[in-house]
Amino acid sequence: MSAGGGGLWGRAEQQDFRSRVRGCLLGGAIGDALGAGVEFDTLEEIREQHGPHGITDYVPAYGRRGAVTDDTQMTLFTVDGLIRAHVRRDTGAWHPPTDVHAAYRRWYVTQKDWGPDERRAEDGWLARQEWLYARRAPGRACLSGLGDPVMGTVDRPKNPDSKGCGTVMRSAPFGLLVGWDPQLVFQLGVECAVQTHGHPTGRLAAGAFAVIVHALVRGDGLDTAVQKALALLAVHPGHEETTHALRQALGAVRQGLPGAERVEALGEGWTAEEALAIGVYCALVAQDIRHGLLLAVNHGGDSDSTGSVCGNLLGALHGETALPPGWLAELEGRATILELADDFAMEITQGPALHSPGGSVAGWLERYPRA
Known part of the structure; x- marks a missing residue:
């Protein structure tokens, strides 16, 4: 497979990749929405x-069924930042952490403004989706880390003592860069994690999660991906x-029936690891996606993130049709998530047909400006 050129991707490969991208983003959003209504409850409650058996379906959260939280919001802005990085590469600039940080700053605006500012054309398409302008229990480290324009780096991370799960829950899209070396x-997962959480566990767990997703999308099984x-x-x-x-997670598989x-x-899931x-x-241990997701949210802890x-x-393992x-x-925002997933898949597999230093599709640059 090619990291960005459409010429080395066969049609079947493109379809499989798109299905896994859709599956990864939609699956994460479904898990997020299932856990949203019980995030702060104990198992007894x-x-x-x-x-x-606990919850077996969506329960109301934020005034509706199927509502997503900051986990899905930030994941979508991660995708947006990665697309923008590829588009901006035409200008000779190539530093994806900077583009992802700019995307996270656009997410930060959704947490304090009532709605999109149509005058800011450079914000691009995703930041104009009104449904994203909703505060869904964002983590304090994410808000404080993105509250000023200075980007955290590995040498100078934001919130150096924080290892909250806010790094992990947004990092799956890095694993969708299938043409990259693990x-x-x-x-990249590490460098973007330190923009909000500086503790070694916070950033390394994000990098590990990205690599696991990366291996799955490349066709490995989950056990191999974890190894x-x-x-x-x-x-x-x-x-x-x-x-x-x-x-511990690998060992628990051999300890008997899941529950x-x-x-x-x-643990409870509040920390990254x-x-x-x-x-x-x-x-x-999932018998199918339904079984795995219900197991992941029916516990006392950060149910939406797990x-x-x-x-x-x-x-990512099974694709969207599963x-x-x-x-x-x-699911709240399903149309937006699907559209963004397809844009990402198209950028990765057919980017040169959409933009180049010599000429670009105007509509694509309107969606994902180089600015």
Whole structure:
């Protein structure tokens, strides 16, 4: 496969890639929406309110069924930033962390403004979607890290003591860069994580998650994908918490039938390594996507983030057609997510047909400005 040229992609390859991109983004959003209504509840409270099996479908959150949270919002802006990075490469500028940071700053605006400012053409298409202008319990580190225009770097990270799951829950799109080497995918996840969370576990868990998604989209099984992430983690200082969490997830698979208590033994999901471990475990033991996602959200902890991580993984593994249609039908923002997923797939597989230093499709530059 090619990293950006359409000429090396066969039609079947393009269709498979698009299906996995759609599956990853929609699956993550479904998991996010399933967990949104029970995010702050204990397991006992979930079972008291929804029965002994916990939730089995969407429950109302933010005034509707199928509502997504900041997890999906930030994931979409990650995709937007990656497309913009590829478009801006025509100008000779190539530093994806800068473009992703600019995209996160556009997300930050959605958390404080009532709606899009049509005068800012440079914001592009995604930032003009009115439904995204909704505050859905964003993490404090994400808000504080993006509250000023200075970008955090590995040497000077924002919130250096924070390892919240806000890094992991938005990092699946880095894994969709299938033409990149895994080490570069890992590094990009790290460099974008430190824009809000500077603790080694926060950034390394994000890099590991991106690499797992990357391996899945390239055709590996989930166990193999996790092993690849562990191998990359091992050479990075401060990897121990993330490595331990992933090994715990792998070990839990062999400890008997999956259930909420086994999920809770991995943590609550508020920190990056715990959200990653829970999402990976639930995806590993999933009988199907429905089973895996319900397992990922029925626990006392950050249910929307663990559901989102699990959904990203299962969607990337199986593609969009494996997603439960009833959940897709009620998902908030489904049209936007589909459109963005298809734009990303088209950019990665056929970018040179859309833009080049010599000439570009005007509509594409309107959607994804070079500015």
